[in-house]
Amino acid sequence: MKVYVPADAAARALGSDAVAEAIVQEADRRGIALELVRNGTRGMIWLEPLVEVETDDGRTAFGPVAPGDVAGLFDADFADHPLALGAVEDIPFFARQTRLTFARCGLTDPLSLADYEAHGGLTGLRRALDMPAEGIVAEVTESGLRGRGGAGFPTGIKWHTVRKAEGPQKYIVCNADEGDSGTFADRMLMEGDPFCLIEGMVIAGLATGADTGFVYLRSEYPDAIAVMTRAIEIARGAGLLGPDILGSGRAFDMEVRVGAGAYVCGEETSLLNSLEGKRGVVRAKPPLPAISGAFGCPTVVNNVLSLATVPVILEKGAAHFRDFGLGRSRGTIPIQIAGNVKHGGLFETAFGMPLGDLVEDIGGGTRSGRPVKAVQVGGPLGAYFAPHQFDTPFGYEEFDGQGGLIGHAGLVVFDDTADMGAMARFAMEFCAVESCGKCTPCRIGAVRGVETVDRIRQGDAGAVALLEDLCETMTDGSLCALGGFTPYPVMSALRLYPEDFGLTREAAE
Numbered sequence: 001m002k003v004y005v006p007a008d009a010a011a012r013a014l015g016s017d018a019v020a021e022a023i024v025q026e027a028d029r030r031g032i033a034l035e036l037v038r039n040g041t042r043g044m045i046w047l048e049p050l051v052e053v054e055t056d057d058g059r060t061a062f063g064p065v066a067p068g069d070v071a072g073l074f075d076a077d078f079a080d081h082p083l084a085l086g087a088v089e090d091i092p093f094f095a096r097q098t099r100l101t102f103a104r105c106g107l108t109d110p111l112s113l114a115d116y117e118a119h120g121g122l123t124g125l126r127r128a129l130d131m132p133a134e135g136i137v138a139e140v141t142e143s144g145l146r147g148r149g150g151a152g153f154p155t156g157i158k159w160h161t162v163r164k165a166e167g168p169q170k171y172i173v174c175n176a177d178e179g180d181s182g183t184f185a186d187r188m189l190m191e192g193d194p195f196c197l198i199e200g201m202v203i204a205g206l207a208t209g210a211d212t213g214f215v216y217l218r219s220e221y222p223d224a225i226a227v228m229t230r231a232i233e234i235a236r237g238a239g240l241l242g243p244d245i246l247g248s249g250r251a252f253d254m255e256v257r258v259g260a261g262a263y264v265c266g267e268e269t270s271l272l273n274s275l276e277g278k279r280g281v282v283r284a285k286p287p288l289p290a291i292s293g294a295f296g297c298p299t300v301v302n303n304v305l306s307l308a309t310v311p312v313i314l315e316k317g318a319a320h321f322r323d324f325g326l327g328r329s330r331g332t333i334p335i336q337i338a339g340n341v342k343h344g345g346l347f348e349t350a351f352g353m354p355l356g357d358l359v360e361d362i363g364g365g366t367r368s369g370r371p372v373k374a375v376q377v378g379g380p381l382g383a384y385f386a387p388h389q390f391d392t393p394f395g396y397e398e399f400d401g402q403g404g405l406i407g408h409a410g411l412v413v414f415d416d417t418a419d420m421g422a423m424a425r426f427a428m429e430f431c432a433v434e435s436c437g438k439c440t441p442c443r444i445g446a447v448r449g450v451e452t453v454d455r456i457r458q459g460d461a462g463a464v465a466l467l468e469d470l471c472e473t474m475t476d477g478s479l480c481a482l483g484g485f486t487p488y489p490v491m492s493a494l495r496l497y498p499e500d501f502g503l504t505r506e507a508a509e
């Protein structure tokens, strides 16, 4: 009997370890030979712990399972049971997805290289090993892949710059700091399919001439740190990393470096300082990291998802990836649905789905059952969207046109009890706490911002003009997007929900 119980941190937080233990004990008690696989999550967090059992007709799922349900599941022979969900692929939340980056996540044993290869892993790398470096860069460029960390910069163009840059040494740095509120896709990928990230980084090395990689991983992700570290050891042992990648004579090796827990260390130059053992403050650009990055050498800094999407692009070809999407937003995007929502989880789909469909239809509306009031898209620096904007298609330019951003594609849903004045205050407070202190508009501006929001909320409508002025200064004068984008949540909250600031609509405009 083969059973899958996720060891993903979200599933573990919901009790999957105790469920796995109960299954082992129950099988033992009944004298049933059991093969237990601790897979990654399928991404439907409200169904975790989601147990899957191998049958003649494929895998059938049960969830959410508690340890007390286990004996009953055995009694029912893992067939007819109130927790039965059928095949995962038929659950509407899953069936409506197009999984390219997350194709294997939850399906395989994350630390089995054999399982990885059996499900298409290493096909992209093998192809890349037969291509010239500029051919790999061209393939990534043609795919239309844009950075998934937030800025949406074309990945192929960044790689081209590093490939052309002169330097005794080049580096691939994976940004796994994942600090945005409501986001968890990087963690889910690293815990559920770590070889995919390793493969993507090796391909990036071949494309740019880098032979060393770092995964800068936040300390708040102990499970991901453990899985990635182990996966790197396994990959090295199997010759996927090291001086002779898959017998090609080409070299690439990598290691995990753990961050110390600052939001701004997700910003690429601050990250590089932290990686080098320095204080995590933002560096002025130029020079770009692509020219002078880690230890002063040409460096690719890419988000986990950007790098983990490269293997499938090389495997299936640029055109396959490019065929999905909308406008200049090509391919699929792993959207993370969180906050006050019924069906929270990871939903990978082609760009273009309207925001309202994601919230109301896929997410099932609020968990509280109350009307949706607002959705913050793109982390703590992202704008709030109100229901009248729900027809906005999920795409970089489309969100920009609405005064917002996609960021790392996290959605945080709020119901009608949310106080958006308090949320605007929180945005300024967050910026004040997390500011690296390098530039004045952010370091001082965020503190003044908290005070100014307080003044408005205490009835001083005249302070609205001051807040607008301050936000303009932060937008135009900040060195990085922490100070520069904080006005997005603040001003969108003010414009959309003036009553939560004690203002009339006219006073807020």
Ligand SMILES: Cc1cc2nc3c(=O)[nH]c(=O)nc-3n(C[C@H](O)[C@H](O)[C@H](O)COP(=O)(O)O)c2cc1C
Residues within 6 Å of the ligand: 146, 147, 148, 149, 150, 151, 152, 153, 155, 175, 176, 177, 178, 179, 180, 263, 264, 265, 266, 267, 268, 269, 301, 302, 303, 304, 306, 307, 480, 481, 482
């Ligand atoms: C304050 C701040 C925090 C950021 N945090 C992250 C992060 O946690 N993960 C990430 O990939 N990018 C983050 N970024 C964006 C990075 O600076 C950079 O654009 C990204 O790592 C580039 O990779 P990509 O092109 O693959 O997106 C952050 C940017 C800012 C300004």
Ligand code: SF4
Residues within 6 Å of the ligand: 264, 282, 434, 435, 436, 437, 438, 439, 440, 442, 443, 478, 479, 480, 481, 482, 483, 484
């Ligand atoms: S905007 Fe804030 S976080 Fe960014 S460099 Fe300036 S002080 Fe540092």
